[in-house]
Amino acid sequence: MEMASLPQKTPAPTLAPMTWFSGEIRRAPDEIVRSGGFQPRAPGSGTSLAGFAANNTASDYVSTSRLESVAEGFAGRGGYVYGISTDGLPMIDEFRRVNSSVDPTGTGLRWTIGNALEVLADDSSFDELAGLARDRRYGKARQMLVLGLGKSKRPEAVEVLVGLMDDPEVDGQAVMALGKLRTPLARAALESKRDDKRAWVRREARKALGRLP
Numbered sequence: 001m002e003m004a005s006l007p008q009k010t011p012a013p014t015l016a017p018m019t020w021f022s023g024e025i026r027r028a029p030d031e032i033v034r035s036g037g038f039q040p041r042a043p044g045s046g047t048s049l050a051g052f053a054a055n056n057t058a059s060d061y062v063s064t065s066r067l068e069s070v071a072e073g074f075a076g077r078g079g080y081v082y083g084i085s086t087d088g089l090p091m092i093d094e095f096r097r098v099n100s101s102v103d104p105t106g107t108g109l110r111w112t113i114g115n116a117l118e119v120l121a122d123d124s125s126f127d128e129l130a131g132l133a134r135d136r137r138y139g140k141a142r143q144m145l146v147l148g149l150g151k152s153k154r155p156e157a158v159e160v161l162v163g164l165m166d167d168p169e170v171d172g173q174a175v176m177a178l179g180k181l182r183t184p185l186a187r188a189a190l191e192s193k194r195d196d197k198r199a200w201v202r203r204e205a206r207k208a209l210g211r212l213p
Contacts, residue, residue, distance in 0.1 A: 021067065022082045023074030029107045032082075032115075033143045033173060034200050082112055091117055092128050095141070106139035106169075114141050118148035126152055130160045139169050146170045150177030157181065162189045172201045179208030187212060 024032075071081045091113050098110040121129055132138060133145045146164060149157045158181060164174040175193050178186040186208070193205035 021071035023071035023076075024080045024082060025075060026079070028080060029111050029115075029140075029143070033147065082115065092121070092125060092132070095132060095138075098141075103141070106141035110138065110141035111143065114144040118144035121148065123152055123154055126154050126157070130156065133160060133164065133170070136167065136169070142170050143173045146173040147177050150180030152181075158183050158185050162186060165189045165192065172198065172204060175201060175204045175208055179204060179211055182211045182213065184212055 068081060075081050095110055095113045095117065098113070103109045103111070117129065129145055130149065133142050133149060135142070146161070149161055158178070161174045161178050161181075162185075165171050167174070171193070175190060178190060190205050190208050190212075193201055194209075196202050196205065
């Protein structure tokens with residue numbers, strides 16, 4: 001089983017006051033990123049992912065457990081385990097501290113922390129999150145951080161995202177985030193992705209351009 005949170009037999013660090021674990025049989029981290037992160041089972045349910053993690057509203061989101069071992073059993077061999085936390089700010093430091101030997105590909109523990117930060121962090125942490133998003137040492141682990149910049153009200157968010165359009169590990173997420181911001185300032189950058197070799201990036205670029213005023 002491929003773990004998206006921690007390798008087997010490694011004690012889980014305290015990432016936040018409350019962490020739920022979800023086992024996924026098929027969906028890998030890249031697929032979840034392309035679909036915009038974890039989504040409610042019932043569209044329009046009004047439950048945020050942070051609220052789900054705090055209350056474990058299983059009927060609105062994926063089934064979860066407080067025990068990582070239960071999620072591992074659900075995921076099975078070749079599956080993935082994701083951690084969903086309720087407290088974002090201490091996790092910025094946790095994101096930085098992950099040892100590369102624990103998550104050499106950037107799609108494991110550090111990616112999982114980034115996924116939680118995408119949900120929980122806000123513009124009070126913008127400078128730190130933007131710095132992490134730009135830091136190529138963190139590789140694919142930055143994907144959800146980049147996607148989260150699409151919720152920012154800070155004008156610098158556009159500049160950060162446009163600057164990531166030549167970063168092959170997160171450029172697709174930058175396209176998606178710019179689509180959320182709907183700013184004409186991103187038009188040229190989005191146009192440059194219309195002929196990307198990846199079909200999903202081309203599709204997201206067309207969607208983002210269609211949202212521009």
